[in-house]
Amino acid sequence: MDGLVVYTITSVIGALFFTLIDLYKCYGDMDKFTYSTMITFTGAFGTFKVISFAFKRKSFLDLVCYAKKHFWNVEYENYGANIMKECMLRLSGIVTFAVFMCHLTVVLHYIIPLLENRGKNESDRIFPFRLYSDLPITLSPWYEILYVGQIIATWPCCYCYFCFDNFLCQMNITAVGQFVILQKEMREICDNHDGSRASNEHNIRSRFVRCVRRHQQLIDFVENVKELYRSVMLGVVILLSFLICLEMFQLMTSTNSNKITTFHYCVYVGGSITQLYFYTMTCDNLTEASLAISNAAYDVQWFSIESEAFKNRLVKDLSMVIMRSQRACSLTIGGFAPVTLQTFTSICHTAFSFLALIRQT
Numbered sequence: 001m002d003g004l005v006v007y008t009i010t011s012v013i014g015a016l017f018f019t020l021i022d023l024y025k026c027y028g029d030m031d032k033f034t035y036s037t038m039i040t041f042t043g044a045f046g047t048f049k050v051i052s053f054a055f056k057r058k059s060f061l062d063l064v065c066y067a068k069k070h071f072w073n074v075e076y077e078n079y080g081a082n083i084m085k086e087c088m089l090r091l092s093g094i095v096t097f098a099v100f101m102c103h104l105t106v107v108l109h110y111i112i113p114l115l116e117n118r119g120k121n122e123s124d125r126i127f128p129f130r131l132y133s134d135l136p137i138t139l140s141p142w143y144e145i146l147y148v149g150q151i152i153a154t155w156p157c158c159y160c161y162f163c164f165d166n167f168l169c170q171m172n173i174t175a176v177g178q179f180v181i182l183q184k185e186m187r188e189i190c191d192n193h194d195g196s197r198a199s200n201e202h203n204i205r206s207r208f209v210r211c212v213r214r215h216q217q218l219i220d221f222v223e224n225v226k227e228l229y230r231s232v233m234l235g236v237v238i239l240l241s242f243l244i245c246l247e248m249f250q251l252m253t254s255t256n257s258n259k260i261t262t263f264h265y266c267v268y269v270g271g272s273i274t275q276l277y278f279y280t281m282t283c284d285n286l287t288e289a290s291l292a293i294s295n296a297a298y299d300v301q302w303f304s305i306e307s308e309a310f311k312n313r314l315v316k317d318l319s320m321v322i323m324r325s326q327r328a329c330s331l332t333i334g335g336f337a338p339v340t341l342q343t344f345t346s347i348c349h350t351a352f353s354f355l356a357l358i359r360q361t
Contacts, residue, residue: 005054011156012050015129016043022130031253034358038246038268039129045239046160052232053164059228063171066221071174080181087177094173094278095166101271106158108264110151115260129154164232165279168331171225172282175329178218179289183296186211186321190301201310208317215293215321222286222329234334236279237347244272244351249358276344283339287330294325 019040026032053060076084109128117125125138128150137146189207251265297318305311330338337343 008156008160009050009054011153012043012047012160015154015157016040016047018129018131019043021132025130025132034246034249034253036130038243038250041239041243041246042161043157045235045243046157048235048239049164049232050156050160052235056228059224063224063228066224067171067174070217070221071178076181079184083177083180087173091170091173094169094282098162098166098271098275098278101267101274102158102162105264105267105271106155108260108267109154112260112264113147162275165236165275168225168229169278169282172286172331175218175222175225176282176285176289178214179286179293182211182214182218183289183292185214186293186296187299190304201305201307204305204310204314208314212317212321215325218290219329222290222331226331229331230335233331233339234336236276237333237343240272240276241347241350242354244269244276244348245354245358247272248351248355252355252359273348276347280339280341280344283331283343284341287328287338287340290329291325294322297321297325 019036023033023036023040026036071084113126113128122139122143123136125143127143127147131137131146131150135142137143185207189204189211247265247268251262251269300314300318302311302314302318305314328338330340332338333343
């Protein structure tokens, strides 16, 4: 595991270094410079994430262990099992699509040079990513060795780009499922009055205390996720704004290119926008699910309790739960603003504004 981490960090830093060299060499050529900038931002995106989580590795692993112990490897009743099953099916669709789009993007990077090299002399062959050297690197066998080397060195950028976002989606959807289960438990704390009044009051109190403790557990869990992703969220908003802008610009200026290149940019744009949508959608769902706890507390049938003293005490406790639930559990952008679907529209609006400025220049 440590070897894989070292390989990943070394690869993404090396890939970023070579893209920065390409960015410097392309200065003055608008088409090449914007393409190189797009590649640089993509590499910087993955590098920023993997380095951030390398420093937070212990917190990351502790969060995984906590989720396994309290959420994933737990026996649920029928309702809870169905909710968690629906959440996992939804998560599987999101992760599958994100992984497919990212891998398709990087595979096209490797395939396009092979198609364009057909019929060319050895001295004119191109690499997936531009290299600069006075040595005959386009001649065999150095070309083949460097080609494979680029694949090995840049592949970690692919899974670093999506894996941490997918993990966040998993944490969000897991928390959403737990909040939905808690809503049902909260609504039913006054149901099933089959015993004496004393036993009913004891059961209601124990159910309510269990729900409150469960609610506090979920709040702490979301706070841990928020702290883990605090800086990453800020980087996502800043980098994706520029990245989507550059991808759209490349797509608009690639109309004179071959179809495979245009398709490549379509995959780029589609992958980035859908990944951002999934990212913000799951955060928005988490916020809505945490707010819905107040509705569940409001729906409790406290009026069916016979004891006035116990009823009044329960109403006060439920009021406290409602007040606390109205302060939503949400992830934030660097601690400044919550991440919701409005964040998605704001980033897209910013990206299109940058695109309009680039087109005018």
